Amino acid sequence: MTLRQGVDATGTEAAGLDNVIEVGGLRQRYGDFEAVRGVSFTVPRGEIFALLGTNGAGKTTTMEVLEGFTPATDGTVRVLGLDPIRHRRELRLRVGIMLQEGGFLGDLTVAETVDLWKGLSEDGGRPVTLSGTTTLPGSFNLMGRVRGVDRRTMGALELVGLESKARTKVRQLSGGQKRKLDLALAVLSAPEVLFLDEPTTGMDPEARRTTWKVIENLRAGGTTVLLTTHYLEEAERLASRLAIMHEGRIHTYGTVEEVVAGSGDTVAFRLAGVTWSFGDLPSLDGTVPTLTYAGGGTEVTYTLTGGRAEARAHAALRPLLKWADERGETLERLAVRRGTLEDAFMRVVGEVR
Ligand SMILES: Nc1ncnc2c1ncn2[C@@H]1O[C@H](COP(=O)(O)OP(=O)(O)O)[C@@H](O)[C@H]1O
Ligand SMILES: [Mg+2]
Missing domain, CATH: 3.40.50.300 (P-loop containing nucleotide triphosphate hydrolases)
Structure with a gap:
């Protein structure tokens, strides 16, 4: 310098x-x-x-x-x-x-x-x-x-x-x-x-x-x-x-x-059929999912914010896969997405409003 x-x-x-x-x-x-x-x-x-x-x-x-x-x-x-x-x-x-x-x-x-x-x-x-x-x-x-x-x-x-x-x-x-x-x-x-x-x-x-x-x-x-x-x-x-x-x-x-890390990770998948409701799905890390119905299936999304950011998706997947295995369901297009800065931004704006 x-x-x-x-x-x-x-x-x-x-x-x-x-x-x-x-x-x-x-x-x-x-x-x-x-x-x-x-x-x-x-x-x-x-x-x-x-x-x-x-x-x-x-x-x-x-x-x-x-x-x-x-x-x-x-x-x-x-x-x-x-x-x-x-x-x-x-x-x-x-x-x-x-x-x-x-x-x-x-x-x-x-x-x-x-x-x-x-x-x-x-x-x-x-x-x-x-x-x-x-x-x-x-x-x-x-x-x-x-x-x-x-x-x-x-x-x-x-x-x-x-x-x-x-x-x-x-x-x-x-x-x-x-x-x-x-x-x-x-x-x-x-x-x-x-x-x-x-x-x-x-x-x-x-x-x-x-x-x-x-x-x-x-x-x-x-x-x-x-x-x-x-x-x-x-x-x-x-x-x-x-x-x-x-x-x-x-x-x-x-x-x-x-x-x-504060913005949360997303776990998303699709289930066949449109008869699913909240009560049928496991809560992950204390979080219930949001459900949307489209094209004969149900889109399920969890937003996880608890625990350490590094480990939270890992911790969530085991109970989720166990739940699916027990029912013979497939978690179609299962995706885990890390939170983004945009998520953090939208959270700030959303929480205040
Ligand atoms: N000279 C000023 N007189 C009155 N209100 C102002 C003046 N300058 C900015 N503001 C108001 O203060 C707020 C913050 O403005 P600003 O600092 O320009 O925001 P940002 O840069 O984050 O968009 C706004 O509501 C704006 O309308
Ligand atoms: Mg400005």
């Missing part, structure tokens, strides 16, 4: 295992509405942490507090051990931000946008973003900028696979290409911490994979990443730990394995 300006080698950087992001009891109100209702999590250095959740769960709001755009109503947040509002200036040099809604100046080319951003981020003033409310410093003369593309700009564009678009006007980019440009801007200053709010929304599957590689490479280089996403596959692929949020609260939190 390279030491960066302003980082004490004997301090946070050398400690290695410290939490780069700390959120404790965070609450955030908008008028009468409480968008974030007591959220706590930590992200150790060099990890990728994913915030998943329904629309309006409070993911972007949580990010905005960490980014220092808005003070927390209650609770504590620390980024690199610093208060995002009080130490905004220092954090600006060490943090990269990709907002959910990037806003660009459509008449600029891709390269000009990166150059403009570089100029702004080196300006030393308050945090600037290119989102809807951007105000450009009066002294910044766009027209006077050189049309050529310098190495650092090109490097950032190559990183995200946008080099062939350097001279394309931003308004002519697709949604996914604009997201790539957002990412190029976020990583331009080689940040220690990256906040990525829905980084791959609007991308085709190929662009998404390219972006995952970029994020993985940054992590391999020591960058700590907090991301939000609606793509469960993305969280599974990238995140060492994740949280599932719903209506301002975190409902599940842990490694992908831990979260998935």
